[in-house]
Amino acid sequence: MTVSPLDDIVVVLRSAGCVFAEDEAALLLEAADGDAGRLDDLVARRVAGTPLEYLLGWVAFRGLRVGVRPGVFVPRQRTAFLVERAVAGVAPGTTRACVVDLCCGCGALGLSAATELTARGCEVELVAADIDPVAVACARENLAPLSAPVFGGDLFDALPADLRGRVDVLLANTPYVPTERVADMPPEAREHEPLVALDGGVDGLAVFRRVAEGAASWLAPGGTVLVETSTGQVDTACAVLTAHGLTPRVEHSEEYYATVVLGTRAA
Incomplete structure (x- = not known):
């Protein structure tokens, strides 16, 4: 899977059933930090059902970014x-x-x-x-x-x-x-x-x-x-x-x- 522009990622996420595809796409782009290979991997894992928070390594909670990890x-x-x-x-x-x-x-x-x-x-x-x-x-x-x-x-x-x-x-x-x-x-x-x-x-x-x-x-x-x-x-x-x-x-x-x-x- 090759994705890069924000709009393309939104389409991929929306087709996978992600309700907040636009927000998630922006966060995944931020997490990839310009690494196209990492971005492809993050999007693929999200489409496969991995929780977004595990991919980002954090969850937003009452104005804080709190670290989370798989499991x-x-x-x-x-x-x-x-x-x-x-x-x-x-x-x-x-x-x-x-x-x-x-x-x-x-x-x-x-x-x-x-x-x-x-x-x-x-x-x-x-x-x-x-x-x-x-x-x-x-x-x-x-x-x-x-x-x-x-x-x-x-x-x-x-x-x-x-x-x-x-x-x-x-x-x-x-x-x-x-x-x-x-x-x-x-x-x-x-x-x-x-x-x-x-x-x-x-x-x-x-x-x-x-x-x-x-x-x-x-x-x-x-x-x-x-x-x-x-x-x-x-x-x-x-x-x-x-x-x-x-x-x-x-x-x-x-x-x-x-x-x-x-x-x-x-x-």
């Missing part, structure tokens, strides 16, 4: 709403906050939340963790400029014990697709991203339940855990949070087409 979950744009709610939940004038990015993937949520809170004058202690070694390595690169540690392990087992009872903001981007629905996901996700980041169990809330169970003992008084769910999972998720001593709240965004469930520990 790491690509943060969805709707998940920006989770970060928005997390930052909004930290009271203006707060001078210090402990933020944990659990199931961190590439670390985009923790990176963006910490960046935005720091810009407000809040000193952030950021810690991230993931069970997937590939994700841990990727997140360590992204969070290195913040000197934020990234731990490998299963949920709270990965965290340093001295965080217990001190976490003000617990971001947990847990998988919430029911097992039987994973096969219905777009090929870019189900064929390229790790199953552990997609499969939420029978009703999609298996990992969420484990996070809710442990959250209260890790949150500081008044601290909040935030998790993205589907609208159909809200009632169950709220009941689970209540059962573990957390006060639930639900936030919806039409702009992001997203739903976030929050659970707050009593102050």
